[in-house]
Amino acid sequence: MNIFLKLLAFEFNRFKKGYLSLIGLTFTIQGVGLFFQSRSYLSKVEMLKEEGVSTQGILSQLGHFDLLNYTYSLWFVAPIMLGIVALLFYSVFIWYRDWLGKNTFIYRLLLLPAKRMSIYFAKLFTIFLSVLGLVSSQYLFLHVYKWLIPLIISEEFTQVQSIAQVIEQGAFMVFLFPKTLPFFFFAYLTGLMVLMVLFTLILFERSFHLKGILLATGYAGLSLFIYFSPAIYQLYTRIIFANSETFLWFSIMGIVLMGLSILVSNFLLTKKITV
Amino acid sequence: MIEVKQLKKKYGKRHVLKDISFQAHKGEITCLIGVNGVGKTTILKGIMNLTPLNGGMVEIDGKPLTSERYEDITFIPDTLTMMPSMTVKQSMDFMKDYYRSWNPKRAEDLLTFFKIKKEERISDLSKGNKAKVNMLLGLALDVDYLLMDEPFSGIDLFSREQILSVFSSHLVEDRGVLLTTHDLTDFETLVDKVVLIDDGQVVREFYTEEMRETEGKSVVDVMREVYQ
Amino acid sequence: MKRYGLLLLTIILFVSAFGWHYFSVEATHNQKPTFSYVTSRGNKEYVEKLKLVGSIYQPDNEYNQTNFIQKGEETLYEEDFPFLYQMDTVFYAHPSFQRLYENYPNFVKRKNYGNFLIETPETIVEASVDWEKQQSTSTTIQVEKFNKESEDIKKYTFNLPLDNPAEYSYLESIEVVENKLILFLTHVGENKWEDGMNTTAVELFVYQIDLETEKIVSAEPFLTQFPATEFPAETNVSALNSINGDEDYKQKENNLFLINHENEGETLTSIANYDSKDNRHTILDIKEEWIDSPTQQIYEGETLYLIEKEEAGFTVRVFNIETNKLETTLSVPLTAALMQNFNGEYVERGMRAAATNDLLYLVSTKSIQNGEDVTIVVVDLYTGQTVYEGTLEPDNLTDEWKPLDAEIQLIDIEE
Secondary structure, three states, X not given: OHHHHHHHHHHHHHOHHHHHHHHHHHHHHHHHHHHHHHHHHHHHHHHHHHOOXXXXXXXXXXXXXXXXXXXXXXXXXXXXXXHHHHHHHHHHHHHHOOOOOOOOHHHHHHOOOOOOHHHHHHHHHHHHHHHHXXXXXXXXXXXXXXXXXXXXXXXXXXXXXXXXXXHHHOOOHHHHOOOOHHHHHHXXXXXXXXXXXXXXXXXXXXXXXXXXXXXXXXXXXXXXXXXXXXXXXXXXXXXXXXXXXXXXXXXXXXXXXXXXXXXXXXXXXXXXXXO | OEEEEXXXXXXXXXXXXXXXXXXXXXXXXXXXXXXXXXXXXXXXXXXXOOOOOOEEEEEEOOEEOOHHHHXXXXXXXXXXXXXXXXXXXXXXXXXXXXXXXXXXXXXXXXXXXXXXXXXXXXXXXXXXXXXXXXXXXXXXXXXXXXXXXXXXXXXXXXXXXXXXXXXXXXXXXXXXXXXXXXXXXXXXXXXOEEEEEEOOEEEEEEEHHHHHHHOOOOHHHHHHHHHO | OHHHHHHHHHHHHHHHHHHHHHHHHHHOOOOOOXXXXXXXXXXXXXXXXXXXXXXXXXXXXXXXXXXXXXXXXXXXXXXXXXXXXXXXXXXXXXXXXXXXXXXXXXXXXXXXXXXXXXXXXXXXXXXXXXXXXXXXXXXXXXXXXXXXXXXXXXXXXXXXXXXXXXXXXXXXXXXXXXXXXXXXXXXXXXXXXXXOOEEEEEEEEEEEEEOOOOEEEEEEEEEOOOOOOOXXXXXXEEEOOEOOHHHHHOOOOEEEEEEEEEEOOXXXXXXXXXXXXXXXXXXXXXXXXXXXXXXXXXXXXXXXXXXXXXXXXXXXXXXXXXXXXXXXXXXXXXXXXXXXXXXXXXXXXXXEEEEEOOEEEEEEOHHHHHOXXXXXXXXXXXXXXXXXEEEEEEOOOOOOOOXXXXXXXXXXXXX
């Protein structure tokens, strides 16, 4: 446990630069975007005002400038996409960086006097906590934008929305903040499960190389089959599941896959891994 | 005692290790010798569970080797195992952090002995100094057994001499050393025991002193017999 | 400790951000808005009699019916991807199904998504075509009746005779009127022509089954000889709402069905009336353009109201079902600004309508999601005059109010 915590902090700090730049980049791009978008909106409003269009008329043409609308602009969405792509990339790179290059750090990690799964979990939670950190900072940024908009746009051209409403209806938001707390746990644990499967696939490749890619493909297929077996069953029998059943089924399948991934990863790391 | 029993290893259809058995004792320097590609490194990796074996087992003092026992045995591969971005100090701190058996005093002694600056980044080190840091990180652990893979390969003469002097110093005494090499020049006298490997098998296993006394042959003489 | 700094900071950030969010969501979860309106005398009155039903975001017809639960696969699940439909952002089963499941799990559990379920105050009735027993001369229907109070389940099998040989039969709609089950089925067969051409023959039949005597009371062709040359030609039949939700369960003379027939890219829409008392059915003499979207169709008793949205106001066509004639066309002029409130993302979703006491109520639903006042227009159906035009103010809307939770149904409004 002790070594795991140390390793987790170690891995997390290794990603520090990437993690902090992602947060910084998100805020910068979204902030700059907010500035440009609101400026272009205001200049359009001025143009229409000069033409003698009434406030009502301007609103019917341009609509309000509000946080909800802003979440649909590319300025807002692009950093989120970037974050997703970057974290996906790092989920793979976090393993390969220890094998690649002249100095093979994986030797050191594998020779640590602790269970080898500590390495796996340290890397896993590094990614997972980075995701949570990024999403949480996005939540704080939303509050900042909400506070900023009325300072830039005059009252009649904007509307106050609650953050809950923006999250409910905004672009991408429902994926980052699932509707309810139980669903939040469900969604993020499912994400963790996907990450665990991905790590297992990487370990297959690291253990068996070319043959490993084949085995990894097989494992990926098996995982998909296990996870979606309730849906396959549903398609086959045409039975409707109530929400609670759907929830239960996918929770069970998720737990099964997590367990399986841990077992397989442990086996690969302790018995099959090659440096 | 490190006891290696009937190790087997296949790469595809090629049997790299057919049946390797030998012992390495505490307080002795055991040398695995063989031409390049004979599987010496694979044996060390196999012992440390860094590559899967197709058969056989390894026991340390009569017990199977698990990762918890990496406090008692360590492996110094022929590449540096720290990240290039780290400094020598950071590398030492890392080891101190994770190994109870880390001996800070010995680490400092080694640092002075090798004349390496703590503040230097690993990526800036010369090849010889990298090898020395590598040696340092392993030797500063209070372990019973040290496995070294080609400790002298590709380094300059002076570094080689420095590292060689380590073997005759108090830094190694009482510990069991198992090392691999394909070139025994300069340190034949240091080696207590030799295991000659060819075609995936142990062809000869002998104590150097015994060999000199009973048959009047040096290790190189025996190597000639075997490999020519 | 220094090394754990960033890690701890991240955990604190995550716990506080998500805690803040979900705490505010949970705290306002059960908070539903009440509505008030300002009378012509200037008094603010709280509305209790006014109820609008249905999710404001998706006020499509399937939601706002109290007597209707599941309208076949086309409205509940995509046939081939039931799971993906559920995955789609909401991840939840159809709310009406969910409600049934929670109340009557013993019956609703393990129901197939292709089947029809219909709820009355005392029972839930399920009907499905038994594909395995399909014959060219008869179609087998499996029916299950669930008694809500005793939780008894009664099972029936009916063999419906076919006039013309059919290869497939599809259930289009079911209704329960007292103890009678009314089934609408399309039979799909083949016409073989002399020149070797085959065309699809589609017939829409209506069957009336007495569930007490277990006898088929009537079997009537409803529409025959569809202009179908290609298979599959799509026919969707959906029941129209009558206004007085609770009254629906009583003997209902007129049952209106909207029939959409799609063939080779063309859609023919018609409204049919099935008089369940004397088994009479009529295709109403309604012009295609009257029911082109965006319109809302509602009916009460003998009167069908077809409400069409215009640039500046509404056109309301009052159609008499009994005489099968258009009675009158009313024009309700409203300012373009006011009309804005009735334009939702989808035109038909921007409003609700109800008629009672010779008054027609038009309620905009679009503005609710923005937390704005709800526009309400009341029209006198005799004179066509707008007697009331004002706003309903969602009263306890807070900053964190979640509009999706609102459920309102327009039933009645008193002076």
